[in-house]
Amino acid sequence: xxxxxxxxxxxxxxxxxxxxxxxxxxxxxxxxxxxxxxxxxxxxxxxxxxxxxxxxxxxxxxxxxxxxxxxxxxxxxxxxxxxxxxxxxxxxxxxxxxxxxxxxxxxxxxxxxxxxxxxxxxxxxxxxxxxxxxxxxxxxxxxxxxxxxxxxxxxxxxxxxxxxxxxxxxxxxxxxxxxxxxxxxxxxxxxxxxxxxxxxxxxxxxxxxxxxxxxxxxxxxxxxxxxxxxxxxxxxxxxxxxxxxxxxxxxxxxxxxxxxxxxxxxxxxxxxxxxxxxxxxxxxxxxxxxxxxxxxxxxxxxxxxxxx
Ligand code: UDP
Ligand code: MG
Numbered sequence: 001x002x003x004x005x006x007x008x009x010x011x012x013x014x015x016x017x018x019x020x021x022x023x024x025x026x027x028x029x030x031x032x033x034x035x036x037x038x039x040x041x042x043x044x045x046x047x048x049x050x051x052x053x054x055x056x057x058x059x060x061x062x063x064x065x066x067x068x069x070x071x072x073x074x075x076x077x078x079x080x081x082x083x084x085x086x087x088x089x090x091x092x093x094x095x096x097x098x099x100x101x102x103x104x105x106x107x108x109x110x111x112x113x114x115x116x117x118x119x120x121x122x123x124x125x126x127x128x129x130x131x132x133x134x135x136x137x138x139x140x141x142x143x144x145x146x147x148x149x150x151x152x153x154x155x156x157x158x159x160x161x162x163x164x165x166x167x168x169x170x171x172x173x174x175x176x177x178x179x180x181x182x183x184x185x186x187x188x189x190x191x192x193x194x195x196x197x198x199x200x201x202x203x204x205x206x207x208x209x210x211x212x213x214x215x216x217x218x219x220x221x222x223x224x225x226x227x228x229x230x231x232x233x234x235x236x237x238x239x240x241x242x243x244x245x246x247x248x249x250x251x252x253x254x255x256x257x258x259x260x261x262x263x264x265x266x267x268x269x270x271x272x273x274x275x276x277x278x279x280x281x282x283x284x285x286x287x288x289x290x291x292x293x294x295x296x297x298x299x300x301x302x303x304x305x306x307x308x
Contacts, residue, residue: 005087009077044071096201120160226290236279
């Protein structure tokens with residue numbers, strides 16, 4: 001018998017958590033020949049989420065909860081849940097029923113019968129989200145793909161079922177600033193995608209606002225790309241070329257046309273030249289910093305998928 005671990009990060013979800021549990025339980029128990037466990041991670045909720053979780057876990061011995069001392073964020077909650085999970089397959093689900101439980105069975109079959117390591121839900125449409133949020137999100141994924149050269153797409157969320165090998169690989173990534181979408185992409189593995197229509201949360205409120213989304217997006221870029229550190233290099237080269245051009249044109253004016261050069265022109269040339277040197281020095285510092293930054297994350301050098 002295979003066991004599916006359902007990991008649920010919960011932050012102030014008192015309005016939906018019971019409904020989530022009953023709906024998801026119905027679906028997972030309908031899959032033949034599997035056992036299940038729920039790992040609820042209460043991420044420092046300030047409402048009655050924890051009381052409800054205690055009750056659910058008291059009534060169903062397949063349910064477990066952990067409760068954080070304060071709000072540590074969804075990334076930390078997902079990591080904690082994966083660490084506690086004992087199943088052959090682990091799936092991460094939002095508590096608000098935006099991740100349809102009916103996908104659990106096809107996800108399970110993709111892993112257990114079709115040989116995939118991971119099966120993810122791909123959200124299509126953004127009917128529940130505002131136009132601004134959708135547009136910003138799309139542009140963000142465009143930028144992050146370019147900067148990190150990794151496969152991260154709008155719609156590929158955290159809702160995915162993984163086998164044990166992939167789960168262990170993710171647990172090996174112990175970095176403090178976690179950007180799980182990037183981590184999924186970093187560890188690789190064969191992934192199947194199942195599309196689902198975006199729906200609004202059943203009850204309760206989203207925990208994200210535009211500010212926190214921006215900071216999450218910025219974290220994502222910084223966690224997987226050191227490209228921003230190279231901006232000073234590009235700027236430095238541009239300024240160096242500009243100062244060469246200014247110098248050369250001053251030289252030509254004086255030598256060939258016998259025109260005197262204004263002192264303002266000279267000052268500008270010198271300032272541009274010195275700025276270019278500064279920028280290039282910052283770039284070199286950045287290169288050392290980026291090496292050290294990646295070294296510090298202690299990411300695995302490789303991940304084995306299979307061996308005999
Ligand atoms: N969540 C969490 N900690 C947080 C914020 C959110 O554990 O600090 C959980 C939340 O309870 C939900 C999931 O992460 O189960 C997704 O959150 P939400 O629905 O607010 O995000 P959205 O769907 O709007 O992106
Ligand atoms: Mg949601």
